[in-house]
Amino acid sequence: SVKAVMICGENGKFSAGADIKGFSSPKRRGIALGPIVSLIERSEKPVVAAIEGVALGGGLEVALGCHYRIAHVKARMGLPEVTIGLLPGAEGTQRLPRLVGVPAALDMITTGKVLCLVIPPAWPKTHEFLLPMYLPDVDALFCNSIFLPPGQPLGPRRLSLKPVPKLPNMEAFLSEALVKVKKQAHGCLAPELCFQAVKAATEQPFADGVRREQELFNVLLTSGQAQALQYAFFAERAVQKWTTPSGASWKISDSVSLLSLGLGTMGRGIVTSLVKAKIPVVALEQDLEYLNMGRKAVMFLLEREAMKMEQGAQTLDFHNPARLQFTVDFDVLRDVDLVIEAVFENMALKKEIFHKLSRICKPGAFLCTNTSALNINEIASATSRPQQVIGTHFFSPAHVMKLLEIIYGHHTSPTTIATAMQLAKVLKKVGVVVGNCFGFAGNRMMFPYAQQAVFLLEEGSRPEAVDQVIEDFGFRIGPFRMSDLAGLDVGTPARQRHGHRYSPLPDLLCENGRFGQKTGKGWYQYEKAGGRTAKPDPWLHSFLSQYRDTHRIKTRFIDQEEILERCLFSLINEGFDILAEGIASGPEHLDVIYINGYGWPKHRGGPMFYASTVGLSRILAKLQKYSEAHPDVPGLQPSAFLKKLVAMGNPPLKEWMSYLSRPNNKL
Numbered sequence: 051s052v053k054a055v056m057i058c059g060e061n062g063k064f065s066a067g068a069d070i071k072g073f074s075s076p077k078r079r080g081i082a083l084g085p086i087v088s089l090i091e092r093s094e095k096p097v098v099a100a101i102e103g104v105a106l107g108g109g110l111e112v113a114l115g116c117h118y119r120i121a122h123v124k125a126r127m128g129l130p131e132v133t134i135g136l137l138p139g140a141e142g143t144q145r146l147p148r149l150v151g152v153p154a155a156l157d158m159i160t161t162g163k164v165l166c167l168v169i170p171p172a173w174p175k176t177h178e179f180l181l182p183m184y185l186p187d188v189d190a191l192f193c194n195s196i197f198l199p200p201g202q203p204l205g206p207r208r209l210s211l212k213p214v215p216k217l218p219n220m221e222a223f224l225s226e227a228l229v230k231v232k233k234q235a236h237g238c239l240a241p242e243l244c245f246q247a248v249k250a251a252t253e254q255p256f257a258d259g260v261r262r263e264q265e266l267f268n269v270l271l272t273s274g275q276a277q278a279l280q281y282a283f284f285a286e287r288a289v290q291k292w293t294t295p296s297g298a299s300w301k302i303s304d305s306v307s308l309l310s311l312g313l314g315t316m317g318r319g320i321v322t323s324l325v326k327a328k329i330p331v332v333a334l335e336q337d338l339e340y341l342n343m344g345r346k347a348v349m350f351l352l353e354r355e356a357m358k359m360e361q362g363a364q365t366l367d368f369h370n371p372a373r374l375q376f377t378v379d380f381d382v383l384r385d386v387d388l389v390i391e392a393v394f395e396n397m398a399l400k401k402e403i404f405h406k407l408s409r410i411c412k413p414g415a416f417l418c419t420n421t422s423a424l425n426i427n428e429i430a431s432a433t434s435r436p437q438q439v440i441g442t443h444f445f446s447p448a449h450v451m452k453l454l455e456i457i458y459g460h461h462t463s464p465t466t467i468a469t470a471m472q473l474a475k476v477l478k479k480v481g482v483v484v485g486n487c488f489g490f491a492g493n494r495m496m497f498p499y500a501q502q503a504v505f506l507l508e509e510g511s512r513p514e515a516v517d518q519v520i521e522d523f524g525f526r527i528g529p530f531r532m533s534d535l536a537g538l539d540v541g542t543p544a545r546q547r548h549g550h551r552y553s554p555l556p557d558l559l560c561e562n563g564r565f566g567q568k569t570g571k572g573w574y575q576y577e578k579a580g581g582r583t584a585k586p587d588p589w590l591h592s593f594l595s596q597y598r599d600t601h602r603i604k605t606r607f608i609d610q611e612e613i614l615e616r617c618l619f620s621l622i623n624e625g626f627d628i629l630a631e632g633i634a635s636g637p638e639h640l641d642v643i644y645i646n647g648y649g650w651p652k653h654r655g656g657p658m659f660y661a662s663t664v665g666l667s668r669i670l671a672k673l674q675k676y677s678e679a680h681p682d683v684p685g686l687q688p689s690a691f692l693k694k695l696v697a698m699g700n701p702p703l704k705e706w707m708s709y710l711s712r713p714n715n716k717l
């Protein structure tokens with residue numbers, strides 16, 4: 051008596067796909083969703099997927115096995131398996147190209163993008179893939195009347211029986227697409243294997259394509275990269291759940307007003323991200339000239355952001371003074387609930403400003419300082435309310451980068467920390483709470499990495515060799531290309547001394563007018579000042595050999611393994627010290643910081659996860675070897691915490707913090 055079957059989800063969601071935790075559980079291995087999808091498709095009764103909320107991964111693959119799909123206007127659909135190191139392994143790589151064509155399917159499957167519906171006004175009522183409607187209206191009657199005229203055969207509705215739509219230039223299209231996929235993958239396997247699976251759909255019958263999909267899926271499942279990406283998925287969510295022991299909270303609502311002080315590069319990005327998050331913001335500068343320059347730059351950024359959005363400027367509403375105001379009048383400070391100061395990295399200037407803020411702002415106002423290394427306690431000491439002072443380290447460009455490092459000082463109150471976390475959330479950033487020390491967590495780990503890179507040049511390597519190794523590992527940009535991009539005159543840590551070996555190379559380059567891209571010369575040469583294409587520079591090579599001669603350093607060949615290990619293991623080593631000092635609450639926090647703020651390749655799971663995959667004993671042995679060979683080089687002496695973990699038999703990452711005898715955060 052059943053006429054048709056409708057599959058829907060509960061609580062406004064169709065399905066987020068397979069339980070990601072299941073992929074690493076031995077119990078789940080061998081259970082396949084594909085045969086279930088096939089079974090649905092073979093059904094003699096029409097099956098309709100009614101999609102509301104999300105239909106992702108295995109969830110969307112179930113919908114692809116149905117004979118009809120209808121969707122709520124606000125539905126979001128995608129095959130995000132690639133982002134967790136897999137491919138759509140329930141026959142999705144074979145059905146989707148048959149439904150939407152190869153270009154659209156390749157784009158969805160290799161990027162994992164999640165699509166919202168953009169519904170043209172004249173959308174036909176019964177579209178092949180999507181139909182705007184409200185789910186309460188979906189009932190058997192609806193299914194019968196719209197989709198199922200009596201006697202209509204189901205054969206043409208079964209995607210597996212359809213041919214993949216042909217392209218006149220399929221071969222050329224696929225080779226171009228492969229080049230693009232490889233370029234964007236930075237060493238991550240999943241996008242290329244997703245590509246191979248879709249390609250199989252264009253070359254083989256459905257059943258053979260499914261077999262190929264399974265082979266490729268199994269390669270990914272056991273690749274290690276899938277594990278790293280799935281670890282990163284859960285780490286990101288866990289870190290954002292960090293709460294203060296007192297459970298303090300604060301809400302940022304429409305009635306809350308924020309003020310951003312300083313309209314330099316960081317201030318402009320911060321204002322832009324506040325406007326994007328629809329938070330009313332006042333932008334304050336100390337004089338009209340800087341204000342006007344800043345206003346122009348912010349408006350330019352906002353116009354560009356608006357163009358990327360569906361309803362553009364209307365949605366951002368940034369011409370509305372209730373949303374965004376520019377002023378030089380410090381009196382506006384009296385009414386705001388939260389201030390983000392983003393002036394130059396200069397302690398005296400910051401203290402002067404915080405003294406002023408503390409005098410003018412209302413008693414309840416929170417005072418955030420955007421700094422990448424300065425001491426939060428010292429800044430707070432200039433105020434009469436150190437409990438309301440907190441560090442908010444934005445990453446440049448602030449309206450693009452996802453990380454917000456949140457630094458609490460000695461006196462910062464739990465409510466202030468909760469407020470900064472809430473700020474990260476409304477800005478759609480990943481907020482990570484860390485303790486106060488020079489460089490906090492992220493930059494402090496970056497210092498030894500950058501130092502090693504320069505020492506390697508002194509000893510015989512070249513910028514292009516070091517960058518190549520780091521980029522092959524998966525970073526988007528190596529340390530020297532990064533230094534040229536940021537500018538060599540922007541404080542590099544390699545110039546610290548503290549009684550250890552110090553390399554003057556960055557200073558010497560600056561003395562030669564080589565500040566990086568902006569002067570057309572740095573560690574590389576560029577086509578012109580401001581140019582972007584880095585070319586190895588014979589001048590630099592001969593400068594390096596003269597430098598070695600002057601300092602009687604014997605040039606030696608440095609292999610790729612040593613480059614990688616000295617740069618990365620010294621960074622990881624610092625991470626262990628940071629954990630031991632209670633600056634970060636756990637290894638996941640450092641991993642999330644590195645993935646979201648420093649371009650660490652996600653498929654390597656973050657530096658601490660990577661350390662756990664390499665093996666702590668190996669990292670310790672290598673650090674010992676390098677520190678013995680270079681006793682004067684800082685950053686290579688193994689951390690006591692690393693040694694302890696190795697002595698305790700290499701426990702898994704999630705147990706590391708239990709080996710610390712004192713509480714792991716200072717709250």
Ligand SMILES: CC(C)(COP(=O)(O)OP(=O)(O)OC[C@H]1O[C@@H](n2cnc3c(N)ncnc32)[C@H](O)[C@@H]1OP(=O)(O)O)[C@@H](O)C(=O)NCCC(=O)NCCSC(=O)/C=C/CCCCCCCCCCCCC(=O)O
Pocket residue numbers: 066067068069070071081082083084104106107108109130131134138139140284287288
């Ligand atoms: C968009 C989201 C879904 C939601 O985003 P948001 O609202 O911002 O909330 P979050 O904080 O992100 O998430 C809330 C909590 O939910 C957890 N979560 C979310 N998705 C998953 C998931 N897929 N698996 C496990 N947990 C998930 C998240 O961790 C949060 O938890 P907590 O509060 O922190 O504790 C967004 O979350 C999102 O994008 N999620 C990821 C979606 C995704 O990647 N989907 C693809 C998954 S892979 C897949 O589907 C592959 C399928 C092909 C192979 C299938 C083979 C599997 C075998 C199936 C067997 C079937 C037979 C059954 C037999 C049996 O059961 O025994």
